[in-house]
Amino acid sequence: xxxxxxxxxxxxxxxxxxxxxxxxxxxxxxxxxxxxxxxxxxxxxxxxxxxxxxxxxxxxxxxxxxxxxxxxxxxxxxxxxxxxxxxxxxxxxxxxxxxxxxxxxxxxxxxxxxxxxxxxxxxxxxxxxxxxxxxxxxxxxxx
Amino acid sequence: xxxxxxxxxxxxxxxxxxxxxxxxxxxxxxxxxxxxxxxxxxxxxxxxxxxxxxxxxxxxxxxxxxxxxxxxxxxxxxxxxxxxxxxxxxxxxxxxxxxxxxxxxxxxxxxxxxxxxxxxxxxxxxxxxxxxxxxxxxxxxxxxxxxxxxxxxxxxxxxxxxxxxxxxxxxxxxxxxxxxxxxxxxxxxxxxxxxxxxxxxxxxxxxxxxxxxxxxxxxxxxxxxxxxxxxxxxxxxxxxxxxxxxxxxxxxxxxxxxxxxxxxxxxxxxxxxxxxxxxxxxxxxxxxxxxxxxxxxxxxxxxxxxxxxxxxxxxxxxxxxxxxxxxxxxxxxxxxxxxxxxxxxxxxxxxxxxxxxxxxxxxxxxxxxxxxxxxxxxxxxxxxxxxxxxxxxxxxxxxxxxxxxxxxxxxxxxxxxxxxxxxxxxxxxxxxxxxxxxxxxxx
Numbered sequence: 001x002x003x004x005x006x007x008x009x010x011x012x013x014x015x016x017x018x019x020x021x022x023x024x025x026x027x028x029x030x031x032x033x034x035x036x037x038x039x040x041x042x043x044x045x046x047x048x049x050x051x052x053x054x055x056x057x058x059x060x061x062x063x064x065x066x067x068x069x070x071x072x073x074x075x076x077x078x079x080x081x082x083x084x085x086x087x088x089x090x091x092x093x094x095x096x097x098x099x100x101x102x103x104x105x106x107x108x109x110x111x112x113x114x115x116x117x118x119x120x121x122x123x124x125x126x127x128x129x130x131x132x133x134x135x136x137x138x139x140x141x142x143x
Numbered sequence: 144x145x146x147x148x149x150x151x152x153x154x155x156x157x158x159x160x161x162x163x164x165x166x167x168x169x170x171x172x173x174x175x176x177x178x179x180x181x182x183x184x185x186x187x188x189x190x191x192x193x194x195x196x197x198x199x200x201x202x203x204x205x206x207x208x209x210x211x212x213x214x215x216x217x218x219x220x221x222x223x224x225x226x227x228x229x230x231x232x233x234x235x236x237x238x239x240x241x242x243x244x245x246x247x248x249x250x251x252x253x254x255x256x257x258x259x260x261x262x263x264x265x266x267x268x269x270x271x272x273x274x275x276x277x278x279x280x281x282x283x284x285x286x287x288x289x290x291x292x293x294x295x296x297x298x299x300x301x302x303x304x305x306x307x308x309x310x311x312x313x314x315x316x317x318x319x320x321x322x323x324x325x326x327x328x329x330x331x332x333x334x335x336x337x338x339x340x341x342x343x344x345x346x347x348x349x350x351x352x353x354x355x356x357x358x359x360x361x362x363x364x365x366x367x368x369x370x371x372x373x374x375x376x377x378x379x380x381x382x383x384x385x386x387x388x389x390x391x392x393x394x395x396x397x398x399x400x401x402x403x404x405x406x407x408x409x410x411x412x413x414x415x416x417x418x419x420x421x422x423x424x425x426x427x428x429x430x431x432x433x434x435x436x437x438x439x440x441x442x443x444x445x446x447x448x449x450x451x452x453x454x455x456x457x458x459x460x461x462x463x464x465x466x467x468x469x470x471x472x473x474x475x476x477x478x479x480x481x482x483x484x485x486x487x488x489x490x491x492x493x494x495x496x497x498x499x500x501x502x503x504x505x506x507x508x509x510x511x512x513x514x515x516x517x518x519x520x521x522x523x524x525x526x527x528x529x530x531x532x533x534x535x536x537x538x539x540x541x542x543x544x545x546x547x548x549x550x551x552x553x554x555x556x557x558x559x560x561x562x563x564x565x566x567x568x569x570x571x572x573x574x575x576x577x578x579x580x581x582x583x584x585x586x
Contacts, residue, residue, distance in 0.1 A: 007536030009529045011566055037538050041545075042529075042564050044536055060348050063568035065534035098537060116536075 001124060001134045002070045004052040005114070008045045009065040012038055017045065020059055029055050032141055033114065035101040046101070048073075048114070050141055071116045072124060073135040078104055078111040086113060089130035095123045112140065156273035156305070158266050161413050162468040169469055170208060173416055176441035178205050181214065184447045187232035190225060191215070191449060211418065211439065212427050216450045222252040222392065231255050233445040243291045244391045254293070254391050255445035261300070263442055264394050267411045268301020271400035274409065274468075275360055275385045277331055279306035282357075284327075286320055286334035287365065289313040293395030294365050298333040301397060307331070314338065317345045328357045336363040336372055336384075340509070341572070343379045344530055353380035362387050364396055367455075367476050369494055371501040386475055392451055393438050399473060407460045407472030414442050417473060418450070419459055422480040430459045435480050436473060454479045484514065484580065486521045489558045493579045496525055499555040503547050511570045516584040524561040525552060528570055 010016045017036075024031060030050040037044045049055045052068060059066045076082035083102075090097070098116045105112065112135060117123040127134060155162070164172070182202040184191040194215040195201065204210065222230060231238070239258050243251040256264065277283065283302040287294030295313055302309045310327055312320055314334070320342055323329065332339060339361055346353050361376065364387035373384045388408050389396035398415050399408040410417045415438050419428045422435040436453045440446075456479060460472040477494045484491045493512060500510055509528040514521060527548060535541060541564065549562045571578060 007534075009534050009541075009564075009566060011564075011569075016566070039538060039542065042541065044538060044541070046536065060531070063566075065529050065531045065567045067531070067534055067536045069536050 001072065001136060002120070003048060003073050003114070003135075003137050003140065005069050005071045005116075006047045006049060006052055006055055006059070007067045007069055008047070008059060010043050010045055012041055012043050019062070020045070020064060023058050023062055024049065024055055027054060027058055029058075030141070033101075033103050033112070035114070037099065046114075048137075048140065069116060070120055071114050072120065072127070073137075073140055074113045074115065074127065075110050075133045075135050076113060078109050082111065083113065086127070086132060089127055089132060090123065093122070093126060095119060095126060156269065156278065158269040158304070159273045161411075162270060162274070162409065162470055164413065164469055166469050169413060172413055173441060174208050176413075177208065177211060177416065177439065178202065180439070180441055180443065180447045181205050181449065183232050183444070184449055188230055188447070190221060190229065191217075208416075211416065211450065214439075214450050216425060216437065216452050217448055218452050219252065219392070219454075223250050226250045227253045228255070230446055230448075232447050233257050238445050242293045242296075242391055242395065244293070251291075252392065254395075257444040260394070260443055260445050263414055264297060264397060265300040265304040267394070267397040267414060268297060269304040270411060271387055271397050272301055272305045272307070272331075272362065274400055274402040274466075275331075275362055275383075276403055277305060277307060277360060281305075281307040281330045282310060282327055283307045283331045283333060284310040284312055284320070284324055284329045286312050286314055286332065286338060287396075293389070293391045297389070297395040297397060298362070302333070317342055318349065321346045321349060321351055324358060325351055325356055330357050331360040331362065332358060332382075333362045333387075335365045336361075336368040336376065337366065337509070337572070339363060339376060339380075340372075343376070344532075344567075348531060353382075358382050360385065362400070364388060367478060367482075367494060369477060369497055369501070370475065371498060375501060388455075388473070388476065390453060393440055393448055393453075394443065398438065402464065402466045402468060404464055404466050406464060407474055409464065409468050409470040409472050412441075412470055414440065416441055417459060417471065419457070420452075422454075422456070428458075430471075431461045433458045433474075436476075454481050456480055482580075484512070484523075484582075486514065486523050486558060489556070491523070491556055491558070495555050496552065499551040500525075500527065500548065502551050503544070509567075509570055511578065512580045514580070514582045514584050521584060522561065523558070524563055526563045526565045526570060528567050529564050530567050 032048045035046045056066050056068055074086055096118045098118055100115045102111055102113045185195055185202050237257050238255045240256040243253045285298045287298055289295030299309055299311055359382055361382050361384045376384045385401045387396055387400045389398040399410040401408050418437040419434040420437050428434040436455045436457050438451050440448045455476045457473045457476045478492045482492055511526045513524045552560050
């Protein structure tokens with residue numbers, strides 16, 4: 001259930017994403033999702049890729065500051081109310097979402113939400129108890 | 144010999160015996176050598192003779208060590224102005240080696256050695272390394288650049304002279320440096336302190352724990368570094384870090400070095416006579432006063448240097464070192480007189496920036512100061528590399544780090560600076576020396 005996400009520090013300047021993207025492409029690594037959190041000066045690239053160990057190694061070898069963090073991927077219906085159902089399940093038990101982002105599946109009517117929690121285990125238990133489908137990394141990469 | 148220190152002297156490496164010369168004997172030797180070197184330069188070096196004549200001075204006027212203050216200074220520009228061989232005192236047939244350092248502007252500086260000069264150079268480096276507790280059986284990796292730069296070959300000859308096993312890796316190729324350090328069981332490393340910091344970072348990325356390696360000593364020099372940097376290096380790598388001092392104009396590395404007391408750097412003053420002068424007026428300053436270090440080579444043949452202005456700011460420490468060496472010590476050099484930046488009228492030294500950065504836990508001092516002028520106002524930006532250790536994948540945590548750096552710098556410098564977090568390894572490093580200041584202000 002736990003998904004390994006790769007985070008990387010980049011300066012907020014033109015061209016600074018090209019090099020890491022090229023490095024991953026050259027090694028045949030598929031980027032399943034990419035989210036850029038940015039400030040005026042710098043950004044954090046968060047990625048879920050086909051081979052996170054290899055990707056982390058390649059980026060580190062080329063001098064990038066990389067961290068691997070565990071996140072949860074949740075499948076929701078891609079229609080109004082989909083997100084609300086998940087958030088309601090998490091409300092009221094003090095589980096803080098550190099950050100989240102979403103992306104749609106290309107050929108279904110579902111979307112994937114990626115969550116980073118301060119307490120991943122508690123969130124996982126809560127979501128499972130509420131009958132919410134957590135996506136495994138295999139599913140995420142094959143869908 | 145002073146009875147109290149007999150043990151220390153008798154246990155030392157044979158080359159280190161001069162370190163313990165009784166003071167009256169040392170001063171006699173220095174005076175004799177000073178008189179000889181002044182005579183040599185007066186006979187053979189036109190620039191020096193002209194300056195002596197202008198002062199109405201002759202070599203016979205040097206009757207005591209204090210008379211050194213009468214002699215004219217030599218500056219870096221003198222080496223440039225007489226490029227390439229104008230300050231040589233030996234004919235080329237007696238010169239066995241030339242080194243050159245890239246000047247920051249224009250022509251390089253050329254320095255020359257006779258065979259005896261090379262032998263003296265080797266002997267002072269043996270004394271440096273022996274003072275750091277190294278000996279035959281040690282495996283020493285020399286990661287200073289080999290070539291025209293004096294660092295690599297100087298340390299190499301010294302390590303061989305000591306009887307140690309030398310691994311001459313020269314600079315660069317961090318991964319290979321780390322692999323050899325581990326595979327060969329290297330016990331001592333010679334490089335710049337910033338390059339060693341880089342190796343510590345890189346080793347961590349490669350999963351090599353420096354603390355587990357047989358490495359026990361680092362002899363770091365060729366750039367000023369701070370006490371807090373020493374603590375950081377020693378903590379991260381479990382080694383004993385030594386500060387070594389030298390400059391090509393005088394001989395190269397090995398002008399002075401710390402002993403295991405780490406209370407200043409002993410100057411091998413039987414060969415290099417130290418003075419401290421006021422950097423503005425050139426007036427001699429008493430021991431204990433901070434000023435510019437001026438050095439005179441007492442035994443150099445190919446290129447004697449009389450009262451060379453090093454631009455390094457330090458003081459001669461009072462009193463004798465607990466190690467028993469009679470050699471005087473200088474304080475660690477934290478800054479150079481030409482390092483000082485004036486920003487909006489405030490004096491700023493790069494070493495202050497470094498000290499402030501080190502106060503923040505987890506920050507390694509890979510940084511660069513960029514000066515610009517915007518609408519007539521000086522702007523100072525401090526770029527700090529985000530290492531894997533510092534990196535956190537939450538924006539808030541990085542902003543907090545940014546804020547901490549900002550307030551530490553504002554506090555120490557007393558002026559507002561801009562802090563920029565930049566990608567790891569994005570700040571250019573040359574020859575293993577980090578270029579700390581980029582000044583884009585146009586006058």
